[in-house]
Amino acid sequence: MSLKQDILHTAVLAQKAARFLGALSSEKKNKAIKAMADSLLNNSQAIIKANKKDIKFANEQKRSSAFIDRLTLSSQRIKKMSNDLLAVIALEDPVGKVIKIWRRPNGLNMCKISVPLGVIGIIYESRPNVTSDCAALCLKAGNAVILRGGKESIHSNIAIYKAIFKALTKCGFPEGCISLICTTDRAAVSIMLSLSDHIDLIIPRGGESLIRSVVENSKIPVIKHYKGICHTYIDKYADLNMAEEIAFNAKVQRPSTCNAMECLLVHKSVAAEFLPRIVKRLKKAKVEIRGCQNTIKLVKGVKKATNKDYATEFLDLILAIKIVNSMAEALAHIVKYGSKHSDAIITDNFPNGMKFLKLVDSACVYLNASTRFTDGNEFGLGAEIGVSTDKLHARGPMGLEELTIYKYMVMGNGQIRK
Amino acid sequence: MSLKQDILHTAVLAQKAARFLGALSSEKKNKAIKAMADSLLNNSQAIIKANKKDIKFANEQKRSSAFIDRLTLSSQRIKKMSNDLLAVIALEDPVGKVIKIWRRPNGLNMCKISVPLGVIGIIYESRPNVTSDCAALCLKAGNAVILRGGKESIHSNIAIYKAIFKALTKCGFPEGCISLICTTDRAAVSIMLSLSDHIDLIIPRGGESLIRSVVENSKIPVIKHYKGICHTYIDKYADLNMAEEIAFNAKVQRPSTCNAMECLLVHKSVAAEFLPRIVKRLKKAKVEIRGCQNTIKLVKGVKKATNKDYATEFLDLILAIKIVNSMAEALAHIVKYGSKHSDAIITDNFPNGMKFLKLVDSACVYLNASTRFTDGNEFGLGAEIGVSTDKLHARGPMGLEELTIYKYMVMGNGQIRK
Numbered sequence: 081m082s083l084k085q086d087i088l089h090t091a092v093l094a095q096k097a098a099r100f101l102g103a104l105s106s107e108k109k110n111k112a113i114k115a116m117a118d119s120l121l122n123n124s125q126a127i128i129k130a131n132k133k134d135i136k137f138a139n140e141q142k143r144s145s146a147f148i149d150r151l152t153l154s155s156q157r158i159k160k161m162s163n164d165l166l167a168v169i170a171l172e173d174p175v176g177k178v179i180k181i182w183r184r185p186n187g188l189n190m191c192k193i194s195v196p197l198g199v200i201g202i203i204y205e206s207r208p209n210v211t212s213d214c215a216a217l218c219l220k221a222g223n224a225v226i227l228r229g230g231k232e233s234i235h236s237n238i239a240i241y242k243a244i245f246k247a248l249t250k251c252g253f254p255e256g257c258i259s260l261i262c263t264t265d266r267a268a269v270s271i272m273l274s275l276s277d278h279i280d281l282i283i284p285r286g287g288e289s290l291i292r293s294v295v296e297n298s299k300i301p302v303i304k305h306y307k308g309i310c311h312t313y314i315d316k317y318a319d320l321n322m323a324e325e326i327a328f329n330a331k332v333q334r335p336s337t338c339n340a341m342e343c344l345l346v347h348k349s350v351a352a353e354f355l356p357r358i359v360k361r362l363k364k365a366k367v368e369i370r371g372c373q374n375t376i377k378l379v380k381g382v383k384k385a386t387n388k389d390y391a392t393e394f395l396d397l398i399l400a401i402k403i404v405n406s407m408a409e410a411l412a413h414i415v416k417y418g419s420k421h422s423d424a425i426i427t428d429n430f431p432n433g434m435k436f437l438k439l440v441d442s443a444c445v446y447l448n449a450s451t452r453f454t455d456g457n458e459f460g461l462g463a464e465i466g467v468s469t470d471k472l473h474a475r476g477p478m479g480l481e482e483l484t485i486y487k488y489m490v491m492g493n494g495q496i497r498k
Numbered sequence: 499m500s501l502k503q504d505i506l507h508t509a510v511l512a513q514k515a516a517r518f519l520g521a522l523s524s525e526k527k528n529k530a531i532k533a534m535a536d537s538l539l540n541n542s543q544a545i546i547k548a549n550k551k552d553i554k555f556a557n558e559q560k561r562s563s564a565f566i567d568r569l570t571l572s573s574q575r576i577k578k579m580s581n582d583l584l585a586v587i588a589l590e591d592p593v594g595k596v597i598k599i600w601r602r603p604n605g606l607n608m609c610k611i612s613v614p615l616g617v618i619g620i621i622y623e624s625r626p627n628v629t630s631d632c633a634a635l636c637l638k639a640g641n642a643v644i645l646r647g648g649k650e651s652i653h654s655n656i657a658i659y660k661a662i663f664k665a666l667t668k669c670g671f672p673e674g675c676i677s678l679i680c681t682t683d684r685a686a687v688s689i690m691l692s693l694s695d696h697i698d699l700i701i702p703r704g705g706e707s708l709i710r711s712v713v714e715n716s717k718i719p720v721i722k723h724y725k726g727i728c729h730t731y732i733d734k735y736a737d738l739n740m741a742e743e744i745a746f747n748a749k750v751q752r753p754s755t756c757n758a759m760e761c762l763l764v765h766k767s768v769a770a771e772f773l774p775r776i777v778k779r780l781k782k783a784k785v786e787i788r789g790c791q792n793t794i795k796l797v798k799g800v801k802k803a804t805n806k807d808y809a810t811e812f813l814d815l816i817l818a819i820k821i822v823n824s825m826a827e828a829l830a831h832i833v834k835y836g837s838k839h840s841d842a843i844i845t846d847n848f849p850n851g852m853k854f855l856k857l858v859d860s861a862c863v864y865l866n867a868s869t870r871f872t873d874g875n876e877f878g879l880g881a882e883i884g885v886s887t888d889k890l891h892a893r894g895p896m897g898l899e900e901l902t903i904y905k906y907m908v909m910g911n912g913q914i915r916k
Contacts, residue, residue, distance in 0.1 A: 099833070103856060184878055188867060197889050198859070280889040301719060301890045322912040329914035415517070437907045438521060441616070449606060449910030458915070459906070460602055471615050471698040472719045473891040476906050488877070488894050489855045492867030494740040496747035497876070 083263065087271045091278035093256030094199045094224040100254055102196045102222045106173040108251075113216050115247035117165035120212060123243035124158045130239035131208065138232060150207055151233055161209045161240075164463065168216045171462040174480040175222045189491040194484045196222030198280035201272055202465075203228045203294055205286035208236035214283075215244055215258045217465050221483035224257050226279065228272060230286070231264035238262055273298040283466050283478075288393075303474055305467045307393040308338030308421035310451040313410040313436065315427035316347040320354050322448060323426040327358055329450045330424070332365045336395050338467060339422050339444075339454040343390060343400040345410045348374070351403045355379050362399060371401040378403075390417045407432060411439055418442060420469045422451040422476075443469060443476035501681065505689045509696035511674030512617045512642040518672055520614045520640045524591040526669075531634050533665035535583035538630060541661035542576045548657035549626065556650060568625055569651055579627050579658075582881065586634045589880040592898040593640045607909040612902045614640030616698035619690055620883075621646045621712055623704035626654035632701075633662055633676045635883045639901035642675050644697065646690060648704070649682035656680055691716040701884050701896075706811075721892055723885045725811040726756030726839035728869040731763040731828045731854065733845035738772050740866060741844040745776055747868045748842070750783045754813050756885060757840050757872040761808060761818040763828045766792070769821045773797050780817060789819040796821075808835045825850060829857055836860060838887045840869040840894075861887060861894035 081089070101109075120127070131153040138148050180192040200223045204210045211227055218225035229237040241260040248257055261268050273282065276299040283303055284294040291304050312330050314323045330341035346354055351374070359369055359379045369375075370385035382401070389400045390413070404410045414423055424446035425436035433447045444454045454476060456464025461479030468474045474482040499507065519527070538545070549571040556566050598610040618641045622628045629645055636643035647655040659678040666675055679686050691700065694717040701721055702712040709722050730748050732741045748759035764772055769792070777787055777797045787793075788803035800819070807818045808831070822828045832841055842864035843854035851865040862872045872894060874882025879897030886892045892900040 099857070099859070102859070182878065184876070188871065190877060195859075295717070299713070301888070303890075319912075325912060325914055333915050433909075437909075439517070441517070441520070441613075442905065444906045444908060447907075447909045449908055449913040450915050452915035453606065453908060453913065458602070459608060460600065470719070471903050472721075473903075475903055485889050485891075485893055487860065488862045489865075490862060490867055490871060491851075491855075491865045494737075494743060495867040495871065496743055497751050497868050497870035 083265060083267060084271050087261065087268055088275065088278070090226060090256070090259045090261070091199065091272075091275045093254070094226055094259055095256070095278050097254045097256030098196065098198045098224040101219065101224060101257055102175070104222065109173070109220055109222070110169045112248055112251045112253055113165050113169050113220060115251050116212070116216060116244045117162040119243040119247035120158055120162040120165070120240070123239070123246075124155050127158055127236065127239040127243065128153055128155065130235040133235040134233050143232075147206065151236070153208060153236060157209070161212050164209070164213060165216045168220050168463055171220065171480055173220065174484045179486055186495050187492065188495050191489040191491070192486050193489055194481075195487050197483060197485050199224045199226065199278060200483065201226045201228065201279045201282045201300065203269060203272075203282065203284045203286075203290070205230040205290060206232050208233045208240060210285060211237045211240045211260070212244060213463060214465060217463055217480060218483060219257060221480045223483055226259045226261065226272065228261040228269060234262075234264055269294070270297055273300060276300045285466055303466070303468050303470055303478070305338065305421070305469045307419050308340070308469070309342045309391070309393050309417060309419040310339060310421055311343045311345055311414050311418060311423045312341050312451065313345040313407070313423070313425045314347060314350060314354055315407060315425055315429060315432050316349045317429035317432060318347075318350060318426040319428055320350060320357070323354060324358050324361065326424065326426055326448070326450045328361055328365070330452055331362060331367060331399050332397070333450075333452055335397050337452070338393070339451050340395070341399070341451055342392065342394055343402065343417065345413060346401065346403050347407070347410075348403050348405055351375075352378055355401070355403075365397070367397045367399050369399055369401060372403055374403040375401045393419070407436070411436070414440055421467070422446065422454040424449060424451050443467070501683060501685060502689050505679065505686055506693065506696070508644060508674070508677045508679070509617065509690075509693045511672070512644055512677055513674070513696050515672045515674030516614065516616045516642040519637065519642060519675055520593070522640065527591070527638055527640070528587045530666055530669045530671055531583050531587050531638060533669050534630070534634060534662045535580040537661040537665035538576055538580040538583070538658070541657070541664075542573050545576055545654065545657040545661065546571055546573065548653040551653040552651050561650075565624065569654070571626060571654060575627070579630050582627070582631060583634045586638050586881055589638065589898055591638065592902045597904055604913050605911065606913050609907040609909070610904050611907055612899075613905050615901060615903055617642045617644065617696060618901065619644045619646065619697045619700045619718065621687060621690075621700065621702045621704075621708070623648040623708060624650050626651045626658060628703060629655045629658045629678070630662060631881060632883060635881055635898060636901060637675060639898045641901055644677045644679065644690065646679040646687060652680075652682055687712070688715055691718060694718045703884055721884070721886050721888055721890075721896070723756065723839070723887045725837050726758070726887070727760045727809070727811050727835060727837040728757060728839055729761045729763055729832050729836060729841045730759050730869065731825070731841070731843045732765060732768060732772055733825060733843055733847060733850050734765040734767045735847035735850060736765075736768060736844040737846055738768060738775070741772060742776050742779065744842065744844055744866070744868050746779055746783070748870055749780060749785060749817050750815070751868075751870055753815050755870070756811070757869050758813070759817070759869055760810065760812055761820065761835065763831060764819065764821050765825070765828070766821050766823055769793075770796055773819070773821075783815070785815045785817050787817055787819060790821055792821040793819045811837070825854070829854070832858055839885070840864065840872040842867060842869050861885070
């Protein structure tokens with residue numbers, strides 16, 4: 081079979097399996113996820129053995145220690161992956177929920193009901209736990225999934241997939257429910273992205289270049305997240321103690337995440353009091369500060385921020401700062417440089433707070449809280465399959481509900497259109 | 499300005515206007531729509547005059563009388579367009595609705611709230627009333643809209659647009675709220691479809707070839723509707739009188755619509771009784787019948803249906819018929835040939851009815867009713883901007899609600915992530 085035939089075959093099986101999964105009870109889906117969780121533990125040794133090959137390759141390629149750390153699986157980490165699956169069991173089944181029910185004057189009974197999306201393709205990089213996480217989330221939402229991981233973790237992914245697949249087969253699930261593209265040939269991705277008659281949604285997870293290339297080539301709808309350039313705006317009426325705690329948390333607590341703050345906007349009337357305090361604390365935490373001309377005047381040891389800095393997702397201990405003359409200027413800055421991810425205002429002024437929440441067009445807007453809360457678990461949605469900075473279908477953290485859509489069931493007793 | 503700069507400029511203004519519209523009260527939006535409706539009436543003569551140019555061109559091109567009829571505007575039809583706008587005023591504002599509200603253990607107040615999508619591009623053919631309809635629906639949902647009509651109705655579209663634009667300007671609305679691409683240069687569409695940083699959604703309305711070309715070229719998410727190959731399945735346990743009325747209605751009442759029945763599936767155990775009756779009645783209504791081998795055996799004057807017939811949206815007085823041995827065979831036929839639009843079962847057997855509603859993966863599934871009800875007005879959603887056979891964001895008739903998305907507003911009192 082050619083690569084193209086091979087992937088088409090996978091997609092056709094997935095589509096068939098999606099019909100099976102869509103009609104399944106919560107109980108049967110949960111049983112299968114439990115079996116998957118157990119199978120991960122039972123196959124720990126095989127997974128660790130496979131993972132060692134990936135680590136060896138990463139060392140040969142002289143990848144960073146952070147990269148190798150993310151890649152590495154221990155029996156403890158496999159235990160965590162297994163527990164993450166058990167957590168999915170506890171989540172409410174998003175399928176078959178009545179969203180709306182009404183009756184038309186002609187007696188038709190209308191029911192808008194949640195259903196699975198169908199077949200979901202996940203294209204991801206490095207972290208092997210994505211393999212089991214995404215498999216369980218898609219399955220719980222009644223979707224078949226086609227996984228395509230990066231070549232860096234191919235051995236780990238195959239071992240994890242084998243463990244999961246064994247469990248599903250034991251439960252009597254058809255082959256296509258969860259598939260892994262086992263080749264590292266990049267052509268496989270292009271083929272996958274062309275199968276719009278068989279795959280309903282693509283979710284890319286990884287760096288911006290991966291995501292851009294998926295969007296560029298896909299004939300299938302994509303839900304994506306390019307980057308998180310998150311702002312915190314310290315209003316004229318901010319409680320500056322609160323502002324300090326929140327800004328520090330948003331930058332420093334985990335700077336490598338997409339919901340970390342990249343730019344601090346400060347109203348001119350509080351800048352002289354606030355900036356020296358926060359900069360001192362940030363510098364103590366080894367944060368490099370790049371500020372506007374006025375920031376530089378107020379605080380020592382600040383580099384000049386360029387326009388490029390304001391447009392950059394540092395994902396690191398670097399912060400851009402800008403002093404603004406008004407909230408309108410802060411809003412305009414966010415329009416120009418923001419990424420529609422997460423932005424916060426710190427203020428005790430209610431109208432200003434409401435105005436910010438209303439006018440900032442981001443998936444998550446915060447009043448007096450850290451942007452670091454943009455996360456499925458922190459929102460109480462349970463595990464998340466990704467974060468969307470798109471405007472269609474889903475915004476912000478995507479949980480199980482975002483892996484479903486709806487259909488209309490219409491029940492009559494002979495109605496015809498006049 | 500080059501065409502590219504020109505359209506980019508339009509899109510940038512639209513994006514700016516979207517921010518204005520997104521923050522507007524229902525009252526102000528309704529006032530503007532009222533002004534648009536009035537302006538259509540006040541500019542009736544200019545619109546009819548422009549329309550005459552389009553009709554002249556259509557006659558020169560020897561277009562069909564049905565085509566010219568759809569294109570023609572009379573003062574009565576303009577009155578109807580104006581009334582359709584007034585109906586939009588009466589619809590509930592879909593923006594600012596609280597979808598869900600909850601509180602996290604750390605005290606964060608979470609609010610999922612409906613917001614406009616942003617900028618919507620509509621690419622459409624012939625019918626000039628689409629210009630005013632889409633403009634009003636997008637505006638009511640707080641979106642800016644960029645309209646690109648077909649060259650066949652370009653003069654009518656420009657005249658309608660001018661009338662609307664005048665009204666909006668009087669109301670103090672910025673230029674970009676509603677735009678019309680006035681050139682008929684096809685390159686304009688490709689440019690529009692490339693502006694993914696400025697346009698949030700494309701809705702193509704027209705024939706399948708228009709829609710396929712839009713999907714093929716768009717870098718912007720598209721919600722579309724290729725075709726409606728709608729089935730009615732007459733179950734073994736159908737009330738055959740009801741079945742006859744519904745099948746006749748679904749085929750004959752308005753065969754040119756996407757929700758009309760194209761294929762009738764009949765369980766073998768009722769075929770001998772049902773088919774002669776319905777075929778006789780359909781033939782009287784000048785419906786051409788193309789049936790399977792077994793249908794031909796049962797009824798005289800039936801042509802042989804090919805596989806291509808089963809895959810065709812006739813949009814005409816033609817019907818494909820197939821006798822099936824079981825409901826499973828009917829379901830398999832719909833999987834193979836259906837278009838995920840609208841499909842119906844006629845049965846008095848409750849489990850069979852529920853099974854069909856659950857297993858058929860179409861936007862609208864019917865029990866004992868005509869597929870012709872798939873329509874925004876018939877569903878009670880108010881006017882519709884289109885019908886989606888996609889799986890993402892919206893399925894079936896798309897009303898105002900489907901022109902919105904949500905964002906999360908998170909209100910705290912100093913929460914930071916641990």
